[in-house]
Amino acid sequence: MVAEAAAHLRDSGQPAFRAFGTPEGYAAAVAESLASQRRPQRRPPGRVRLQARQITKRYGRRTVLRPTDLTIRAGEVAAIVGANGCGKSTFLRICAGLLSPDSGDVAVDGVLGYCPQDGGTYDFLLPEEHFVLVGAGRGLDRAHSRRLGRAGAASLQWDAGESVQARHLSGGTRQKLNLVMAALGDPDVLLLDEPYQGFDRGTYLDFWQHVWRWRDEGRAIVVVTHLLSQLDQVDQVLDLTPDRRGVAA
Numbered sequence: 215m216v217a218e219a220a221a222h223l224r225d226s227g228q229p230a231f232r233a234f235g236t237p238e239g240y241a242a243a244v245a246e247s248l249a250s251q252r253r254p255q256r257r258p259p260g261r262v263r264l265q266a267r268q269i270t271k272r273y274g275r276r277t278v279l280r281p282t283d284l285t286i287r288a289g290e291v292a293a294i295v296g297a298n299g300c301g302k303s304t305f306l307r308i309c310a311g312l313l314s315p316d317s318g319d320v321a322v323d324g325v326l327g328y329c330p331q332d333g334g335t336y337d338f339l340l341p342e343e344h345f346v347l348v349g350a351g352r353g354l355d356r357a358h359s360r361r362l363g364r365a366g367a368a369s370l371q372w373d374a375g376e377s378v379q380a381r382h383l384s385g386g387t388r389q390k391l392n393l394v395m396a397a398l399g400d401p402d403v404l405l406l407d408e409p410y411q412g413f414d415r416g417t418y419l420d421f422w423q424h425v426w427r428w429r430d431e432g433r434a435i436v437v438v439t440h441l442l443s444q445l446d447q448v449d450q451v452l453d454l455t456p457d458r459r460g461v462a463a
């Protein structure tokens with residue numbers, strides 16, 4: 215774990231406080247990870263929900279993704295890890311259908327929710343208006359969308375009923391809004407790009423509890439993460455660092 219933490223610190227290029235948060239917070243996250251290893255027996259994974267085959271991407275002369283594969287089934291969590299700039303967000307955006315690959319293809323079976331690393335909210339809309347917008351795309355009426363959105367927000371310790379435009383929300387609260395929108399209406403596939411940035415420790419721990427619950431409910435989840443303390447609990451790890459590419463089960 216010390217070696218992994220040192221590698222992460224080196225890759226991040228940031229001071230330790232920025233990369234890991236406070237020592238107390240990091241220690242608590244590690245302790246929580248160890249405690250939650252004593253989880254009940256899980257159901258076996260189900261059908262393939264997302265299959266990305268031989269994805270490549272270049273920007274100009276720079277190759278960002280060499281042929282990359284990922285297959286994720288219902289009831290599985292995959293983590294995408296790797297050094298800064300190795301193409302994690304690019305790969306996730308391709309899986310979400312927001313960016314075209316240069317070659318390769320992605321097949322998705324079911325409804326997909328995507329939580330970007332940043333952006334994704336509309337400055338002049340209230341949180342509830344975001345829920346209504348996303349809900350409409352998923353065939354939900356306004357009242358139902360609002361109810362689901364508020365409940366999702368409350369589970370992240372946020373009261374989304376307040377009348378505040380998104381541009382006035384804190385960075386961490388905007389990320390909560392993004393996460394609630396991604397999960398609204400229980401999509402079959404959840405693609406989450408470091409969704410917990412700016413979360414306080416309690417909400418960060420809540421986030422991982424949500425991930426395990428979504429997995430137990432049969433959703434397929436892909437999380438871009440730098441936090442190695444959770445990696446022993448996911449079903450596969452896709453490391454996109456150029457000299458370490460590949461999937462570890």
Ligand SMILES: Nc1ncnc2c1ncn2[C@@H]1O[C@H](COP(=O)(O)OP(=O)(O)OP(=O)(O)O)[C@@H](O)[C@H]1O
Pocket residue numbers: 273278296297298299300301302303304305
């Ligand atoms: N639209 C773009 N045009 C040109 N280069 C881009 C574009 N988008 C991303 N890149 C470059 O592609 C590389 C991969 O970016 P990406 O955001 O996928 O990396 P990442 O692994 O998610 O990084 P981080 O860990 O810092 O979030 C980076 O070098 C980035 O500068």
